[in-house]
Amino acid sequence: MSEDKKQLLKVYFEKRRETGESGFFYNRRKNLEGQKNMKKSDTVTAALEKLEKEVLSCKRCPLGSSRLNPCFGEGSPSAEIMFVGEGPGYTEDHMGRVFVGRAGKLLDKIISGALKTERSRVYIANIVKCHPMKDPSDPEKRGNDRPPSEDEVKSCIPYLKQQAELIKPKVIVPLGSPSAKTILQTDERITKLRGKAYDREFGSIKVKVVPTYHPAYLLRNSSKKAEVYEDTKLILSLL
Numbered sequence: 001m002s003e004d005k006k007q008l009l010k011v012y013f014e015k016r017r018e019t020g021e022s023g024f025f026y027n028r029r030k031n032l033e034g035q036k037n038m039k040k041s042d043t044v045t046a047a048l049e050k051l052e053k054e055v056l057s058c059k060r061c062p063l064g065s066s067r068l069n070p071c072f073g074e075g076s077p078s079a080e081i082m083f084v085g086e087g088p089g090y091t092e093d094h095m096g097r098v099f100v101g102r103a104g105k106l107l108d109k110i111i112s113g114a115l116k117t118e119r120s121r122v123y124i125a126n127i128v129k130c131h132p133m134k135d136p137s138d139p140e141k142r143g144n145d146r147p148p149s150e151d152e153v154k155s156c157i158p159y160l161k162q163q164a165e166l167i168k169p170k171v172i173v174p175l176g177s178p179s180a181k182t183i184l185q186t187d188e189r190i191t192k193l194r195g196k197a198y199d200r201e202f203g204s205i206k207v208k209v210v211p212t213y214h215p216a217y218l219l220r221n222s223s224k225k226a227e228v229y230e231d232t233k234l235i236l237s238l239l
């Protein structure tokens with residue numbers, strides 16, 4: 001290397017030191033770490049896609065025969081927060097996506113307003129992937145929703161556990177009583193359960209569980225929004 005080039009490089013590294021940058025090798029290591037993280041999230045995405053394909057053709061329970069579209073779940077493969085509702089409703093069944101109706105819009109507002117993040121940076125799923133209907137012969141009927149049966153939950157919950165094991169969120173947020181009861185394995189009502197963080201094992205992961213009200217309930221009881229805001233503060237303190 002010529003003396004001129006050596007001198008130029010010396011000046012370049014001195015300037016970097018002055019601005020607090022600690023050198024070429026440090027940044028290279030950071031780049032390698034970034035690439036490693038990228039590879040990890042690619043692997044998780046691929047595993048989630050494989051699982052989603054399984055759900056698309058799933059008939060483990062009777063809901064698989066009446067649904068229009070299964071709603072697997074969506075969001076970041078490296079999400080720190082995982083929201084879990086009870087099951088898809090009319091709009092979700094028609095669109096094949098979770099939380100896209102009025103309740104979903106309110107959930108989006110909670111995510112961006114109180115949690116100061118975006119829907120694409122959290123993960124959203126349900127206890128059951130297919131729409132439980134009172135009259136399974138008519139998916140076009142409005143108000144045809146019902147809670148999933150114990151057997152339906154038992155058949156479907158392994159999918160949610162696998163999603164959690166792949167994503168490894170720091171916090172799972174069950175939305176509403178049925179989801180909170182399933183994840184916390186309790187019969188307590190959501191009014192008693194919310195406002196606290198629980199240490200739980202879900203599938204093979206250890207996770208904090210912070211239950212809160214379902215956005216559909218908030219649409220009917222806007223006075224409960226303050227309590228949900230308190231729950232979001234608790235979630236943020238755990239990240």
Ligand code: SF4
Pocket residue numbers: 055058059060061062063064065070128129130152155156
């Ligand atoms: S609800 Fe779950 S277990 Fe039942 S058919 Fe749908 S994906 Fe399969």
